[in-house]
Amino acid sequence: MNGENKAEEQKSLNFLEEIVEADLASGKYKSIVTRFPPEPNGYLHIGHASSICLNFGLTQQYGGYTNLRFDDTNPVTEDTEYVESIKQDIQWLGFQWKNEFYASDYFDQLYAFAIKLINEGLAYVDDSTSEEIAAQKGTPTQPGRRNQFAERSVAENLELFEAMRDGKYKDGEKVLRAKIDMASPNMIMRDPILYRIKHAHHHRTGDKWNIYPMYDFAHGQSDSIEHITHSVCTMEFVPHREVYNWLIEKLEIYPSHQYEFARRNLSHTVMSKRKLLQLVNEQYVSGWDDPRMPTISGLRRRGYTPESIRDFTGRIGVGKRDNIVELGLLEFCAREHLNKIALRRMVVFDPLKVMLTNYEGTGELLSSENNPEDANGGSREITFSNELYIEREDFMEDPPKKYFRLAPGKQVRLKSAYIIQCDEVVKDETGNIVQLNCTYFPNSKSGEDTSGLHVKGTLHWVNAKDCIPVQVNEYDRLFTVENPSDEEGAFTDYINKDSLKIVEKAWAEPALKAAVVTDRFQFLRKGYFTLDPDSTATHLIFNRTVTLKDSWAKAGSK
Numbered sequence: 175m176n177g178e179n180k181a182e183e184q185k186s187l188n189f190l191e192e193i194v195e196a197d198l199a200s201g202k203y204k205s206i207v208t209r210f211p212p213e214p215n216g217y218l219h220i221g222h223a224s225s226i227c228l229n230f231g232l233t234q235q236y237g238g239y240t241n242l243r244f245d246d247t248n249p250v251t252e253d254t255e256y257v258e259s260i261k262q263d264i265q266w267l268g269f270q271w272k273n274e275f276y277a278s279d280y281f282d283q284l285y286a287f288a289i290k291l292i293n294e295g296l297a298y299v300d301d302s303t304s305e306e307i308a309a310q311k312g313t314p315t316q317p318g319r320r321n322q323f324a325e326r327s328v329a330e331n332l333e334l335f336e337a338m339r340d341g342k343y344k345d346g347e348k349v350l351r352a353k354i355d356m357a358s359p360n361m362i363m364r365d366p367i368l369y370r371i372k373h374a375h376h377h378r379t380g381d382k383w384n385i386y387p388m389y390d391f392a393h394g395q396s397d398s399i400e401h402i403t404h405s406v407c408t409m410e411f412v413p414h415r416e417v418y419n420w421l422i423e424k425l426e427i428y429p430s431h432q433y434e435f436a437r438r439n440l441s442h443t444v445m446s447k448r449k450l451l452q453l454v455n456e457q458y459v460s461g462w463d464d465p466r467m468p469t470i471s472g473l474r475r476r477g478y479t480p481e482s483i484r485d486f487t488g489r490i491g492v493g494k495r496d497n498i499v500e501l502g503l504l505e506f507c508a509r510e511h512l513n514k515i516a517l518r519r520m521v522v523f524d525p526l527k528v529m530l531t532n533y534e535g536t537g538e539l540l541s542s543e544n545n546p547e548d549a550n551g552g553s554r555e556i557t558f559s560n561e562l563y564i565e566r567e568d569f570m571e572d573p574p575k576k577y578f579r580l581a582p583g584k585q586v587r588l589k590s591a592y593i594i595q596c597d598e599v600v601k602d603e604t605g606n607i608v609q610l611n612c613t614y615f616p617n618s619k620s621g622e623d624t625s626g627l628h629v630k631g632t633l634h635w636v637n638a639k640d641c642i643p644v645q646v647n648e649y650d651r652l653f654t655v656e657n658p659s660d661e662e663g664a665f666t667d668y669i670n671k672d673s674l675k676i677v678e679k680a681w682a683e684p685a686l687k688a689a690v691v692t693d694r695f696q697f698l699r700k701g702y703f704t705l706d707p708d709s710t711a712t713h714l715i716f717n718r719t720v721t722l723k724d725s726w727a728k729a730g731s732k
Contacts, residue, residue, distance in 0.1 A: 205238035242271035317357035397430035477704030477719030525563035533560035542590035578631035
């Protein structure tokens with residue numbers, strides 16, 4: 175049986191875990207080193223969360239450590255704002271890097287590497303335009319051809335490359351290319367560009383450099399400098415692995431290894447930084463941390479927990495085939511965790527007044543559990559009086575059969591309180607229902623019920639005499655279709671016009687005055703909510719994280 179269990183455990187390993195275990199078992203490495211290398215040109219999204227959990231998770235599981243390295247080789251699009259947001263997101267997810275590095279830390283070393291390649295006849299300065307270089311590369315079925323610049327001498331290449339660094343040429347006027355194989359079936363190997371001229375202020379190095387390394391030149395060498403054992407990236411970098419290995423071999427540096435896994439795109443949203451930026455710039459959303467965005471900061475503001483996101487990334491697994499993961503799975507993970515930790519509170523969105531005509535006295539204190547799923551969750555006091563609010567949708571004047579909410583002559587239980595019966599419907603001059611006059615049954619108190627009455631419906635409510643006004647933002651999916659990028663026309667044509675509904679004044683029990691941003695709540699019968707950071711003491715705003723049930727699964731794609 176033990177052997178069977180071990181075999182089952184072995185089967186459950188993903189391919190990266192198998193590689194790591196084999197490397198450790200063979201003695202190739204005593205421990206492993208991974209890295210998370212974001213470019214600081216935008217906010218991280220749920221796809222990056224998968225990579226974070228994978229890279230940090232491997233070193234947590236097998237020993238070793240993970241570096242955070244910012245791939246800051248493009249000064250035009252990068253900003254310290256993004257650097258800070260990325261660090262915050264990683265730590266919020268529950269991970270801590272050992273070293274914080276930047277590709278720009280290695281600019282001097284990378285320049286020296288380039289000089290070594292030139293000296294060995296493995297790199298040359300090319301004056302061709304980007305269009306000419308593309309044309310010279312040939313096609314997948316036809317080899318490329320080198321131009322006359324590939325025949326420059328080592329001395330001339332060294333002189334020109336130094337002049338590029340010193341800013342003597344304009345952007346695009348020259349590039350440094352590796353001299354590999356213009357007939358390679360892998361077109362990336364056809365003399366790839368290593369350096370380009372870019373006169374731009376860098377957020378860390380200022381104006382020191384006028385040339386910046388390309389990804390293919392910075393990435394593998396940075397891995398090598400840091401002695402990364404397992405360099406994990408997504409599948410689009412498979413063709414780049416050959417360049418990665420070639421450069422490490424020719425430079426005779428530490429042999430880091432690149433491994434690729436498949437992206438997991440999320441349904442009903444977009445993951446492209448360019449498209450996310452468009453949503454922000456064209457004000458379809460309020461910003462990068464809009465709770466409808468798939469960014470980690472947006473998910474955090476919406477009330478998702480780090481635990482639920484880590485659970486989600488674990489469930490989708492690691493594979494080699496790109497696919498779209500249903501957003502419902504992420505929502506399921508949120509519900510699973512929030513159900514265990516969320517404090518139960520009562521909030522009425524569309525109030526209908528209930529007067530208890532036989533209730534005497536000024537009111538009383540009742541007790542209600544904070545979370546029935548948490549044995550240590552305790553309870554809170556709630557006030558009760560003769561004036562209450564219930565949801566307008568919880569009353570029907572002419573109900574159908576098997577209607578278990580409130581109706582004339584019908585009885586329901588008020589959560590953690592009493593059973594009441596509707597006796598009279600009060601309307602205004604236009605015929606709108608403004609009040610229900612009801613009887614309450616004093617011996618039906620929750621936990622102490624001796625009334626002998628049996629009701630099937632339980633309603634949430636608030637005390638009209640001390641409830642507090644709150645704003646509720648009911649967020650939903652940002653797009654109406656599973657993959658807006660694959661549909662005809664602009665992806666913005668499929669924006670869900672109902673992705674945000676604002677209840678400007680809902681009525682909440684007073685306990686919510688003590689809410690803080692890190693709290694998680696279940697508004698009874700409504701969904702899971704969290705306090706928005708823009709809230710003030712006099713204007714509380716709550717964001718809906720997820721509904722109690724997946725309405726999209728039932729309705730299908732809207």
